[in-house]
Amino acid sequence: MNTAVKELDELVGREYKEGFVTDIEAETLPPGLDESVIRFLSGKKSEPDFILQWRLAAFDRWKAMECPEWAHVHYNPIDFQAISYYSAPKRDEDRPKSLDEIDPKLLETYNKLGIPLEEQKALAGIAVDVVFDSVSVATTFKDKLAEIGVIFCPLSEAMANHPELVREYLGSVVPPSDNFYAGLNSAVFTEGSFVYVPKGVRCPMELSTYFRINALNTGQFERTLIIADEGSYVSYLEGCTAPMRDENQLHAAVVELVALKDAQIKYSTVQNWYPGDEEGRGGIYNFVTKRGACRGDNAKISWTQVETGSAITWKYPSVLLEGNHSTGEFYSVALTNNCQQADTGTKMVHIGEHTSSTIISKGISAGRGQNAYRGLVKVLKSAKQARNYSQCDSLLMGDRCGAHTFPYIEVKNPTATIEHEATTSKIGEDQLFYCRQRGLSEEDAVSMIVNGFCKEVFRELPMEFAVEAQKLLGISLEGAVG
Amino acid sequence: MLKISDLKVTVDGKAILNGLSLDVGPGEVHAIMGPNGSGKSTLANVIAGRDGYEVTSGSVSFMGNDLLSMAPEDRAREGVFLAFQYPVEIPGVANIALLKEGLNAARRHRGEPELDALDFLKLVREKLKLVEMKEEFLSRSVNEGFSGGEKKRNEIFQMAVLEPSLAVLDETDSGLDIDALKTVAGGVNALRSEDRSIILVTHYQRLLDYIVPDKVHVLAQGKIVRSGDKRLALDLEERGYGWIDTAADAATA
Ligand SMILES: Nc1ncnc2c1ncn2[C@@H]1O[C@H](COP(=O)(O)OP(=O)(O)O)[C@@H](O)[C@H]1O
Ligand SMILES: [Mg+2]
Numbered sequence: 001m002n003t004a005v006k007e008l009d010e011l012v013g014r015e016y017k018e019g020f021v022t023d024i025e026a027e028t029l030p031p032g033l034d035e036s037v038i039r040f041l042s043g044k045k046s047e048p049d050f051i052l053q054w055r056l057a058a059f060d061r062w063k064a065m066e067c068p069e070w071a072h073v074h075y076n077p078i079d080f081q082a083i084s085y086y087s088a089p090k091r092d093e094d095r096p097k098s099l100d101e102i103d104p105k106l107l108e109t110y111n112k113l114g115i116p117l118e119e120q121k122a123l124a125g126i127a128v129d130v131v132f133d134s135v136s137v138a139t140t141f142k143d144k145l146a147e148i149g150v151i152f153c154p155l156s157e158a159m160a161n162h163p164e165l166v167r168e169y170l171g172s173v174v175p176p177s178d179n180f181y182a183g184l185n186s187a188v189f190t191e192g193s194f195v196y197v198p199k200g201v202r203c204p205m206e207l208s209t210y211f212r213i214n215a216l217n218t219g220q221f222e223r224t225l226i227i228a229d230e231g232s233y234v235s236y237l238e239g240c241t242a243p244m245r246d247e248n249q250l251h252a253a254v255v256e257l258v259a260l261k262d263a264q265i266k267y268s269t270v271q272n273w274y275p276g277d278e279e280g281r282g283g284i285y286n287f288v289t290k291r292g293a294c295r296g297d298n299a300k301i302s303w304t305q306v307e308t309g310s311a312i313t314w315k316y317p318s319v320l321l322e323g324n325h326s327t328g329e330f331y332s333v334a335l336t337n338n339c340q341q342a343d344t345g346t347k348m349v350h351i352g353e354h355t356s357s358t359i360i361s362k363g364i365s366a367g368r369g370q371n372a373y374r375g376l377v378k379v380l381k382s383a384k385q386a387r388n389y390s391q392c393d394s395l396l397m398g399d400r401c402g403a404h405t406f407p408y409i410e411v412k413n414p415t416a417t418i419e420h421e422a423t424t425s426k427i428g429e430d431q432l433f434y435c436r437q438r439g440l441s442e443e444d445a446v447s448m449i450v451n452g453f454c455k456e457v458f459r460e461l462p463m464e465f466a467v468e469a470q471k472l473l474g475i476s477l478e479g480a481v482g
Numbered sequence: 483m484l485k486i487s488d489l490k491v492t493v494d495g496k497a498i499l500n501g502l503s504l505d506v507g508p509g510e511v512h513a514i515m516g517p518n519g520s521g522k523s524t525l526a527n528v529i530a531g532r533d534g535y536e537v538t539s540g541s542v543s544f545m546g547n548d549l550l551s552m553a554p555e556d557r558a559r560e561g562v563f564l565a566f567q568y569p570v571e572i573p574g575v576a577n578i579a580l581l582k583e584g585l586n587a588a589r590r591h592r593g594e595p596e597l598d599a600l601d602f603l604k605l606v607r608e609k610l611k612l613v614e615m616k617e618e619f620l621s622r623s624v625n626e627g628f629s630g631g632e633k634k635r636n637e638i639f640q641m642a643v644l645e646p647s648l649a650v651l652d653e654t655d656s657g658l659d660i661d662a663l664k665t666v667a668g669g670v671n672a673l674r675s676e677d678r679s680i681i682l683v684t685h686y687q688r689l690l691d692y693i694v695p696d697k698v699h700v701l702a703q704g705k706i707v708r709s710g711d712k713r714l715a716l717d718l719e720e721r722g723y724g725w726i727d728t729a730a731d732a733a734t735a
Contacts, residue, residue, distance in 0.1 A: 428570065429533065429534075430570040431570050431572050433530075433532050433533070433554060434566065434569070434570045434572065434624075435572070435580060435584075436531075436553070436554040436555040436558065437530050437531075437554055437555075437558050437563075437564050437566075438558060438580060438581065438583075438584035438640065438644070439555055439558040439559050439583070439584035439585070439587040439588045439591075439644070440555060440580070440583050440584055440587060441555050441587070442553075442555070444583060444587075448572075448575055448579070448580065448583065449572060449575065451574070451575070452572055452573055452574030452575035452623065453573065453574055454574070455573075455574035456574070
């Protein structure tokens with residue numbers, strides 16, 4: 001955050017240049033979803049016709065699908081006809097006027113993370129006088145990237161300027177028929193990023209949505225598509241450690257990654273959406289489909305995620321290991337506190353020969369939090385000499401929370417080597433006392449022990465992100481013990 | 483330095499310490515000996531402030547402060563150190579990270595500036611030599627995969643870095659072979675000073691051949707039943723703890 005904040009600080013007050021956000025007239029669709037809504041959405045961005053047709057086909061299929069109930073989470077049924085699928089940015093009159101109107105807990109967190117006041121206001125959705133201009137940062141960014149041929153832009157822009165790439169890859173990893181929420185997203189997605197890294201190019205900087213998305217308008221149905229052409233490398237950061245307020249309770253994003261021969265994609269997420277108050281009221285539901293395909297030999301895709309926010313998280317970043325010798329990795333920390341529920345995990349599908357995958361999942365439950373890990377390792381007949389190593393560790397704080405592990409293993413080729421380890425431990429009184437005896441406060445002790453527990457995941461994060469993630473974990477756990 | 487008066491402690495309703503009194507002056511080294519289950523670790527834990535012990539009467543004052551009313555971390559920052567009988571493993575937390583946090587917390591508490599990474603490293607390198615530990619121990623997770631002897635040495639190393647005013651060493655000698663014992667004892671001896679008091683909790687008199695105490699106390703049935711100088715430890719070794727138990731029974735009868 002700090003570097004990002006600094007850069008933003010310097011840029012605040014700079015003049016508004018052309019940017020990503022097309023100026024939309026204030027219009028909001030009434031709640032409800034039918035074909036006309038989809039036509040409207042598509043028309044808004046002047047999408048090519050093939051996209052509209054794709055959306056409509058997705059919508060047709062979706063109507064026949066049922067909302068999944070198997071996840072280890074509980075919530076009242078969502079009425080999809082009660083949601084508005086397009087709302088123009090809020091007008092200033094409708095927003096909170098000052099920080100006085102914001103949940104003091106949220107503000108406390110902002111302060112602890114060291115977020116400057118102006119940015120706090122923006123994150124909390126307050127009308128700010130200074131233009132909180134993430135756009136110009138992104139523009140400088142974009143110029144640099146353009147020099148080496150990297151395309152990094154909103155998906156809507158890519159549909160207009162690079163239709164051939166979009167046509168080839170959109171939905172090629174997560175087809176609209178994949179699952180209920182992916183189907184819905186395919187029909188109504190409105191925001192999202194597009195990345196293309198050309199052959200042999202090593203993207204020299206971390207690509208971050210933080211620079212692009214205006215913090216107050218996180219898309220409800222985002223769609224991200226990242227393509228790493230042969231021999232290229234890209235590291236993409238999603239999210240922000242500051243808890244974001246959002247009017248939309250339901251988030252159903254889709255992320256698709258395609259790594260061609262010898263290419264590598266590293267996708268890191270720090271997700272800290274509003275979890276709701278202590279009773280879970282007002283928290284975000286996050287149902288997201290993330291999948292990558294290693295579509296050539298020696299391709300590699302790594303997912304690293306730190307999940308501390310949302311009321312409900314349902315998410316399985318997965319890798320299809322199609323190319324021979326391709327590699328999939330999943331490193332995850334999921335924390336649930338108070339009434340939060342998380343059902344997350346991964347799928348590793350071994351298709352090519354000598355493919356390997358690693359799964360490291362760390363679940364932390366505190367308060368009444370419920371944390372479930374669900375993982376599938378599937379080795380197809382074609383996948384000779386496939387290897388998987390899975391390790392799922394759960395840490396419980398207190399005795400009202402829960403951890404659940406559901407590992408599924410399907411092996412169709414006998415040459416596969418599959419290793420699975422799982423542990424559940426309680427944060428030990430002994431460990432806490434040991435740290436306090438050395439002079440640490442109880443909160444620092446908890447934070448240190450928990451961060452130690454998550455170390456194998458944090459070291460996969462880009463340095464700055466890792467530092468933030470550690471801080472964040474400490475803050476999210478305050479008051480969890482004692 | 484430390485003054486314990488008529489301390490009574492129960493655990494889960496069971497009386498463990500039954501009116502224990504002890505006075506340790508600055509710079510003194512006191513040995514507390516006693517059979518298994520006599521309450522030695524209980525005493526050590528109560529001094530350090532561990533949860534689960536109920537003090538039903540008595541007082542503990544440390545440099546004039548009421549120790550029992552302080553949180554464990556405040557006691558630590560004020561200079562109370564406990565070398566644990568069973569040091570716990572903390573996976574993923576580097577030894578050096580814990581120690582740096584702890585030292586800097588104490589420094590802040592005393593109004594001193596925190597040590598930066600460089601100065602801290604210089605300090606710990608110096609202290610490592612004291613217990614003949616390799617530098618790789620710094621980056622390893624706290625006690626994880628350490629042998630019994632390494633864990634004990636690590637405790638003394640931490641003591642060396644934190645420079646407490648009062649150190650309670652709970653059976654730091656148990657499980658050590660003779661070479662390790664000599665190393666650990668050497669470390670402790672090097673840390674003896676006029677303004678540092680040490681309580682050596684031990685089951686065997688062997689340790690006292692290497693760390694010569696100013697006073698020896700015998701703990702039995704939750705009380706100090708006998709105090710003396712180093713010769714008491716030798717007596718004890720000759721005659722066994724049975725002798726003491728009889729004495730304790732006589733005292734309570
Ligand atoms: N946490 C505890 N819960 C129950 N009993 C305990 C606990 N700690 C100590 N005790 C009991 O208190 C007595 C003294 O134990 P301890 O102080 O560990 O003795 P020592 O260190 O001298 O061997 C023993 O009978 C032991 O079983
Ligand atoms: Mg003991």
